[in-house]
Amino acid sequence: MATITTSDFKKGLFILFKDEPHQIIDFQHVNPGKGSAFVRTRLKSVKTGKVQEFTYKSGESVEELFIETREMQYLYNEGDSYLFMDNQTYEQYTVPESLFGDFVRFLKFNETYQIMIYQDQPVGVRLPKKVRLLVTEAHDAARGDTVGGAMKLVKVETGTEVSVPLFIKEGDVIAIDPETGTYVERSNE
Amino acid sequence: MKTWNKLKHNPDLFKQYFVRERVIKKVRSFFDQQGFHEVETPILIEHPPAESYLEVFETTVLDRQRNPSKVYLSTSPEVALKKLLVAGIGNCYSITKSFRNMETQSNLHNPEFTILEWYRVGVDYKDIMRDCENLFLHIAEGNSTLQFQGKTIDISPPWERITIKDAFLRWADVDFEAFLEENNARDIAKRKGYTVSGDNSWEELYNQIFLNEIEPRLGYPKPTIVYEFPGSMGALARKKPDDPRYAERFEFYIAGLELGDCYRELTDPVEQEDRFKKELEAIRWQGKTVYEYDHDFIDALREGLPECSGIAVGLDRVIMLFANVSRIQDTLFFPWGEI
Known part of the structure; x- marks a missing residue:
């Protein structure tokens, strides 16, 4: 300081x-x-x-305050504690769930995130601009339900549900805005 | 890219800048219809009115033998207009460039800006409040609503009126009568969590609470007139006769923007001179540019300034409002930083 x-x-x-x-x-x-x-x-x-x-x-x-942002890999969680490993030092940090806010439901195992560290304690998370997630479960839209703007819920790889347009199918990859948790686009490669 | 270049690439952008000429023409027609005289006031002056919160631009005039004398760019047309009021001009206004130093790095300031001042003879400062309401309605060509940065402002009269004392109670939960005592003010500011050091003046404590807790609430959904300011905060305003702790002064806000500052004008030459001296002391103490105050203005007051009220309005900000832009720079073809 x-x-x-x-x-x-x-x-x-x-x-x-x-x-x-x-x-x-x-x-x-x-x-x-x-x-x-x-x-x-x-x-x-x-x-x-x-x-x-x-x-x-x-x-x-x-x-x-001298706050650093470090790249860390998400390992696993235990209750409200999320365990991360510093990609450079391999040191492990426990990040409380509260720092992620609603973003917690999009955390992917083994992915790298930017964690803000102050006095060797995690104090915040810098959210990525976009998150890409695999759709693991999607039901076909009801026949005839083609009104523009209609949405349905699908399950993504982290287990949470996201509201998407009707054309999204199981196996698609979708992009999500991490600030709002809403669908942005289909992002298949 | 400079503004002229942006305009060349996107001529639609001209519309935003043409709001300025429309607003200025409307201001002129508003006062001309009421028989006001439009006055040109000097920009290059020897004696700025002593106001310690302002920093002036200093320059040099040379005579034919190159003997230098210090002169300044005018910070407002106020003193010139008041001399003409003494002379008997009657109701008058001026739209002029004014200059205030140390006002860069802000979206609401430009070191060179356009100020509108008008004075009415024989009226109370509350009459000027009605002028403001009518002027805005006139600029808006009778529309009673205004769109500004996603907000709808209802500019139809009457605007919201609240005293400083009531505003402190309502939005900052402060007993203003108690706050007027410097020691209480320190305690109150500390209790609120502000950093208070020994050299903070009462005005700083007042302003910090006002800026943090009150100003952001002003002027929405209707314009707000805040009035009866602390007596120490109006160098050229008359004190309230039945309570000299307050000055007969108001400011008005629209959507959080401070647009104008009005005084029931101080007509007492002795008190005026005394205040100029105090202001100059503060100017010295702050290390700002020191100048001699305008003795001619005190002489004019001795001759007798008629009872009058007047107001200064930041015309660039009014233009911002009608152009619906969030930065003063977006109303100027040649903003500071491009010239």
Whole structure:
């Protein structure tokens, strides 16, 4: 940890805000009229991904956090604990389920994910842009049910269900937006 | 790519920039219809009004022998307009370029910007609130709603009106009468979790709560007029006669954007001079550019400024609103950074 002031702010910096690690995703100088200047920031919680605004007094001190992102392979889970192995050091880390949020249902064994580490503890997960998953179970759509935009539920390789368009069949690979958990496109190779 | 180049590749984009001329023409017709005089005020001046929260642009005028003297770019047309009010011009307005230094790196500021000021003689500052409502309706050509960044704003009068004191109670859960005492303000800000250090001024504590907890709530779904500001925060505003802790000042917001700042004008030359001196002290203390305050303006006040109220409106922001763009740069053919 290092103490910095608002003049050191940069997009992407990690800081401690309300005792929790946050990333500065944007900041603006504001001059409200009387008194001195302020810096309005948009802060993303490393743990929950929630974004909020906070306005600092210009020159106010904050704690910068040195958070690293490491590539780790997902090994297995035990209850709410998810075991990962650092691809470089082979060190193992237990990541609590809460850091994944809804994404937990798309975790694939042996896949590599980006885990954020602070003081040797996992503090967050950087979600991939897209997730590709094999459809393991799909029922044919009812005959005549061809109305545009109609959806059905299929099961994917991680065991969870996803709502997809009717033309998706067992054995297809689909892409999913990890932020929302929704279907993006068919992604067969 | 510079804006002119973007326009060349995509002529449809012109529409967004032409909102500026439409808004400015509407502003002119609004005041012209009411018999206001439009006044041109100087941009290059020797004496800016002393306002410690602003930093000025300083430059040099040379006489024919190259003897230098310091001059400044005007931060607002206010003092010039008030001298004309003393002279007896009556209701008047100005649309002019103003300059404020240290205001880059912001989507809501450009160091050179367009300001609209108007003054009405013999009226209360609450009359200016009605002017604002009517002006926006006039610019919108009678449409009572406005689309801005995914929000629908109902601009039909009357707009929401709330005092600073009530706004602090409603949105920040702060007893403002108590907060007016500096020691209480420190305790309240600390309790709320803000970092409070010994050299933080009362205004900083006030502004930090206002910016974090109040401002984001203002101006939606209707424009909001916040009024009765702390007395210390209006260098040229008159104090409220029955409670001098407050100044007769209002600001109005639409969709979180601060658009205008109005005062019941201070007419007392002694108090005005006293405030200029205090502001200059603060300017020195902050290490900002120091200049001599405008003694001629104090002389004019001695002659007698008629009772009047006036307002400064950031016209670029009004244009942002009507063009439905989130950055001031997107209203300017030549924004800062491209010139």
